[in-house]
Amino acid sequence: MLGNIVNGDDADQDLLYGEVRSHAQDQRPWDNYHCSYHLYPAFSRKAGGQENECNPHQRKNEKQEKFGKLTVIRHQTDHRKEVLYMQGWMGKLLRVDLTTGRLSVEMVDPEVARDFIGGRGWAIRYLYDEVDPGVDPLSEGNKVIFATGPLTATLTPSGARYMVVTKSPLTGAITCANAGGEFPTEMKRTGFDMFIFEGRSPRPIYLWVNDDQAELRPADHLWGMDVHTTVALIRKETDPKVRVACIGPAGEKLVKIAAIMNDAHRAAGRAGVGAVLGYKNLKAVAVRGHNKVSLADPEKLMDISKEVRKEVEQIAKAGKLVLRDYGTAYVATVTNSFGIIPTRNFQSGVFAGAEVISGEILNKKYLIRPKPCHGCPIACGRVTRVEHPLYGGEGEGPEYETLAAFGSSCGIDNLEAIIKANYLCNELGLDTISTGMTISCAMELYEKGYLPQADVGRPLEFGDAGAIVDLTRKTALREGFGDLLAEGSFRLASRYGHPEVSISSKKLEFPGYDPRGVKGMGILYATSNIGASHMRGDTIYVELGYVSVDVDPLTHKHKAHYCKHLQDIFAVIDSVGLCVFVAMRHFVQHNESLSMTRLADLMNSATGVGYDPKNLLLAGERIYNLERLFLLKAGFTKDDDTLPPRMLKEPMPEGPAQGQVVELDVMLPEYYQLRGWSSEGIPTEEKLKELGLD
């Protein structure tokens, strides 16, 4: 037997993995609420109970209590233990000690639930408490956390996200990567909000969670397999309907830009989260769940959800639902028109081939159908097929970011080759942004004569379509020059004596917006806790008019304000379990203050907690500051809140943003002040007290 979760009473069995942690040995405040019966039916049958008797959804003998503003329901069972369950949240996490194979279940502290919301917020709270920020990311001391939010699996439009949080091997900072698809919904339906993986397995394994049964299974036969094969094999040996998140060969080979793929095509991509799983010998996580999320006010939640679906359909009827019509690929012509599309490793912001790699052409030539994440009315995903002797294939994508990284940034307008590189990233488990941008960095090193052809093993000019396909595969397998690309652009450029050629912040490659033409993205990339990510506070929403707030992209004025505000809003969205595309368009008000009135209503209908736009935003700020504390303890300083010299000193050479640089020296002190941090970028005692982090 390989490790079902079983009660300690079964410890005499021949367990290779798996045993329930004895809560009596390490008392925690929520231990009294532990319900071994509900979690472990095998044990309960032994104890003479009846299966499912204490299923909280049956609501027998329940009584409501207030915990601060949080309503909790205590369910009295007939075997002298209580189960606490929450509404919106499942209230439980599964802890997986990969070193010993021990699986244990813990209830989540209601106060943590309320104050850190879920998803990214819960994960940073646990990571901060349990991981030494100075730890080597590829060591047993690092942990990786999968976390859903209270709105995940609630039928809220786009409530289909989960977050992966860990210390990054690429940046040395905290990182959080998120993804949609079907996996997050299925994960939450197992009855767990969160999985915490710690230690390191002595052999390749995968975790299989089937409702309240969980086990670790050997994965030696899956090691070396690509993502699609891994999913197919796991489905064959577990359940055909299982949802899988896994790594490909890139993660196994500790490629520092490796992703975790779920549903075969969706990526929790950034900052090398896949390498952390690879180090831990954790090939995959497979889930199948049938639990429903209990809601405080299901009618209200359905009303809000219906309103949003109606809005989406009205926009579609007006012919303006570009995300459904073209996917994120529509952004290529938008960024080009603003002169901010990364071109030849950010040497320009104007790309002559932008139309050729646009959403229109993608639709016309390669689209099979749009594809939604679970329950999303927008369906921005693209199922595509390419017929081509070299670049043929079928899969999902590409997204705009992939088009920018492998396309304009590599000077390539061959859409078939870009799509092929995208398919390879999905199959082998790579982050498309960092892979494309690292190759474009190598191209500039080569162009400038810093990188000899002999080291690459081939010519490497901008515009070489064959190179992106060849080098993507080699990066994933650490083959030849791919072994250097696998370290990311900063280490690559530093090796050749020119770190300035890496267009990254905190060693994380820029996404597809040149901040010289959108100044808010400059302060965002510089200060982001995970490095240069657009997904942790995208000021593009206000700067390019995605929401009806009129802000000039070329001015630095007020950008520190919008950056801070959006970083806190995104921390909330990442924690509730929604997709930012939908949340920013439909759950955040499009006024100057971008207040989260509707999101607060939605959260209250799910959780019953008294959220309002103010305390929700404060929770976002709390989450952001706790991440910052982790960063500071990991050794980061004000000096790391910066941008590559090109952004600060080289004016944009052409296009609508011609002559612009990022005025970081003006925006950074303003940003620190708005955050309530010292001039060295350290949260003050007053600020920490205000946020309850003292």
Ligand code: SF4
């Ligand atoms: S908008 Fe797109 S990425 Fe977001 S939930 Fe919907 S389909 Fe998924």
